[in-house]
Amino acid sequence: MKKVSRYKCEGCSFTGNKKQVTEHEKTCPDVENVRKKNEQEILVKEMQSNIRLKAKSISHLEQLLNEYSKATGENLTVSLSIQFKENVRWSHSHHAPIGKKTNWGSSDPTQPTSYPGYEGRVEFIKPDKTGEYAGHMFTGWTRGGKVEGFHTGSGGGGYEAKYDCYLFIDDFPLIKEKVDKAREIAKQADIFDENERIKSAQLSDLTKEKLKIDPVTQSYANEIQKVHEAQKCLSQRANQLEGLIIQRRQDVKLFTLDENPSLKAEMNQFRAHSNSFWSKALHDL
Numbered sequence: 001m002k003k004v005s006r007y008k009c010e011g012c013s014f015t016g017n018k019k020q021v022t023e024h025e026k027t028c029p030d031v032e033n034v035r036k037k038n039e040q041e042i043l044v045k046e047m048q049s050n051i052r053l054k055a056k057s058i059s060h061l062e063q064l065l066n067e068y069s070k071a072t073g074e075n076l077t078v079s080l081s082i083q084f085k086e087n088v089r090w091s092h093s094h095h096a097p098i099g100k101k102t103n104w105g106s107s108d109p110t111q112p113t114s115y116p117g118y119e120g121r122v123e124f125i126k127p128d129k130t131g132e133y134a135g136h137m138f139t140g141w142t143r144g145g146k147v148e149g150f151h152t153g154s155g156g157g158g159y160e161a162k163y164d165c166y167l168f169i170d171d172f173p174l175i176k177e178k179v180d181k182a183r184e185i186a187k188q189a190d191i192f193d194e195n196e197r198i199k200s201a202q203l204s205d206l207t208k209e210k211l212k213i214d215p216v217t218q219s220y221a222n223e224i225q226k227v228h229e230a231q232k233c234l235s236q237r238a239n240q241l242e243g244l245i246i247q248r249r250q251d252v253k254l255f256t257l258d259e260n261p262s263l264k265a266e267m268n269q270f271r272a273h274s275n276s277f278w279s280k281a282l283h284d285l
Contacts, residue, residue, distance in 0.1 A: 044071050052149035056174045058082065058118065061167075065138075068147060074137055075127065082120030082165055084179065095151040097170035115168045116179070122152065122165035135161040 006017065047068045055061035062080045069076035096102045096115065103111040124135035139152050149171030153164030169176040211217045257263055 044068070047071055048147050051147050052171050053173060055172050057178065058175070061172070061175070065147065065150070069137070072137055074132075076134055076137075077125040077127070078138075079123040079125075080120070080165065081123070082118040082167065084117070085119050086116045087114035088117040088119050088166055088168065095166055095168075097168040098149060100170070115170065117166060117168040117170075119166055120164075121155075122163055124157075124161045124163075126159040129159045133157070133161060134159045135163060139163070 047064075051061070051064045051068060055064055058080060062078060065078040065080075066076070069078060100115075101111055122135075122138075124138065126134035134157065135152070138146060138150065149167065151166040151168075153166060155161065155163030169179050257267070
């Protein structure tokens with residue numbers, strides 16, 4: 001029995017020998033579609049691995065994530081709202097930089113309890129309200145799969161979904177490079193500020209010592225002391241005079257009543273009338 005080899009077209013069910021199938025594929029309309037699909041799948045896989053390596057900033061990462069969603073055919077709008085933190089803690093129980101271990105509840109003292117990175121929220125909006133919900137491809141629940149280094153936490157939703165989001169800078173070398181530069185600038189700024197503080201303190205101490213032996217300053221200080229003492233004496237005298245004025249007012253009032261006896265009777269009548277008024281008012285309450 002003679003063995004015959006047969007070949008099959010990549011796009012359709014046509015079979016034949018190698019030459020026949022080769023000629024057929026040149027005109028077969030389904031072959032190009034299959035090749036495009038294969039190229040797209042290769043592109044998606046490359047993007048899953050390379051986005052983290054290409055991202056130069058958070059805004060650039062957001063752009064690449066949107067491009068990735070279009071490459072998968074989902075056409076999502078991806079929006080990041082995250083901030084840098086030296087210690088991304090909570091997520092470390094579930095996530096860690098690539099090649100490093102998680103540390104559930106910080107239970108392993110030999111492992112880090114956190115890593116530097118970005119933490120916040122990510123929003124997915126799917127304009128086509130059909131099929132899988134928005135964001136499932138980023139959480140690994142549908143086609144496309146998770147992007148390396150891009151971690152989602154709690155959250156959810158339908159065709160408009162929000163999740164907690166965690167990124168470790170160890171997974172994003174170009175972003176880490178910028179963060180390291182910013183750290184170095186901040187470190188140098190702190191050193192500069194500390195040097196300025198030390199110099200300012202030294203200058204202040206030297207100035208104080210100089211003023212202690214400066215005759216002009218001592219002269220002013222002595223004069224100020226005399227002014228303060230004079231102010232104290234004047235204040236005491238002013239209080240005495242105010243007390244004397246009050247006493248004099250009482251004395252003059254008595255003198256006036258003695259010189260005008262008729263006023264005493266009128267004052268007594270007024271007091272009696274006033275007492276009667278208040279007694280009645282209190283009784284009516």
